[in-house]
Amino acid sequence: MKILYIWFYSRSFPDYPKVAAVLRERGHEAWVANYDDAGDIVWYRGDELQARVQGPGKTPRSVARIPVLRSLWHWFAFVRFMLRLRGFFRRENADVVHVCPNAARMVWLLPLGMPRHMRFVIDYRQIAQREGRGVIGRLKSGFANSLRVLYCRVFYDRATFLHALGAEKVLGPQWRKWAEVVPLAVDDPFLRLPNDWTRDAGVPVTFLYLGSIARIRKLEQIMAAARQVSTITDNFRLDFIGPDVADGYYHELVKEMGLTRFVRILPPVPYDRVPQTVITYDIALTIVPESPSDWQYQPTIKGIEYRALGMPVIATDFAPNRELVKNAVNGLLVINTPDSIAAAMLRFICEPAFLEQVRADAGAMRDGLTWNEVATQYMDIYKALRDERPAALVALPD
Structure with missing residues (x-):
């Protein structure tokens, strides 16, 4: 099975590289990606660079000074960025794409209309489910929280959380219909x-x-x-x-x-x-x-x-x-x-x-999950998704 892990953070994030290393030892192909210093997405197999996907890029100075144009530029830049990632997933013919979105925009585009065998998992390491202040703040947080629900229930094949409390906070008491809990591991x-x-x-x-x-x-x-x-x-x-x-x-x-x-x-x-x-x-x-x-x-x-x-x-x-x-x-x-x-x-x-x-x-009382055990939990999710009959989605151009 080929699994592509991507997290939209610029800082170090050890979880996916450790899980990927375990899966490669078991005979699977697992790559991990995040942003590099230039804002591009770089894919690694262990310490070996495998591929680079151009990021959204920096806002041109002539556009950055005008709020409306700046917002439009950001929107189109991220759409193009997501389409480039979709094209990469297709070329690599991944079985599973495992996404930790952080605050990335447009991640709903990644699974939409992709090949039926390719399954998408969204992973909330921190739920970022916050309550805004004031009318505008509450509207913004309500919109962001609603997007998380849509990602988990509609766009992605499965969601994962670190704890049942987080899953219930985002998805409600019936969270098990759409999500699994995979706890943190320790070295x-x-x-x-x-x-x-x-x-x-x-x-x-x-x-x-x-x-x-x-x-x-x-x-x-x-x-x-x-x-x-x-x-x-x-x-x-x-x-x-x-x-x-x-x-x-x-x-x-x-x-x-x-x-x-x-x-x-x-x-x-x-x-x-x-x-x-x-x-x-x-x-x-x-x-x-x-x-x-x-x-x-x-x-x-x-x-x-x-x-x-x-x-x-x-x-x-x-x-x-x-x-x-x-x-x-x-x-x-x-x-x-x-x-x-x-x-x-x-x-x-x-x-x-x-x-x-x-x-x-x-x-x-010393205990804790190992990365080997966490990798097994993720693989059980991937196998269950592979064995399900994929839902048909509207195809999008890449």
Whole structure:
């Protein structure tokens, strides 16, 4: 079977290359594509470049200055871009085209009128199902949300989501008619790395927040919790590790709050060093803000990785996290307030026996899906689509 994976992101996205590698080991042909720096779509088989499809291109300066002309140019440019992709799919005679749309326009054109044997899957890694503000905002978000429903129910043969909550949010309680859930996987080192934890007496309890240092993460709540804890005990340290996309805002906040003795903001570590880095800490934090609201409909990759590593966690109490964290067993569930986060931190700091027990229980609960298992789930979907009788669609020119 030949499977073409395409995601309309410019940043690194490891999921599809890992799935594709497993499928190639099983004898299938699997290529992966996304944007390059020039805005074109480049197709790879492993590390080997296979093909390039011209992207929508940049808006000419003479057009960019006039809003109406700019909008028309964008519309026609993306139509032509989608038609070029359709032509590529036909030339490659793909069996399955697996699309992660992000915010790409016109992706409804990709499956419309394509050969009957070619099946199309739309994959929502994050549902981006948000509520707009004001009349115009609500109209825009309502239109965008309605498009997702149409993509899943009408244009694509099947949809996939990371969690049932996301599928239900987009498609309603009958989501299984149109969609499947394929959860996130973890790399083998998270499952296999020994995590033999010991603590020396008198050493501060260490907490870790791993992820982007961004204002949208609302890290002020964690820092406010740390300040509360610092008024009661100095027996802790809190590190934030990740790329700083807040232009130094949180570095300054640490100083303003008088937390330089307790809190550090450190640069990111390479992904292959994440497991070894995480296990040097006592407790990891998976605090997910209420806004954007669509973050509440799937677990974070860090939460899944911490479960696989056997790490005790302090996690926001929402449905996907409750599947990973059993309160007071392998971690503590909190609401997103400084008081609640601080109370959880203090319990770990002030009750060494509790920390030791949670650490043992977290180690006993290590689990997670592998990429091999996720690839099997995707292949089961592809085989089921192949065996279905394709619906006839109106043909479009390419």
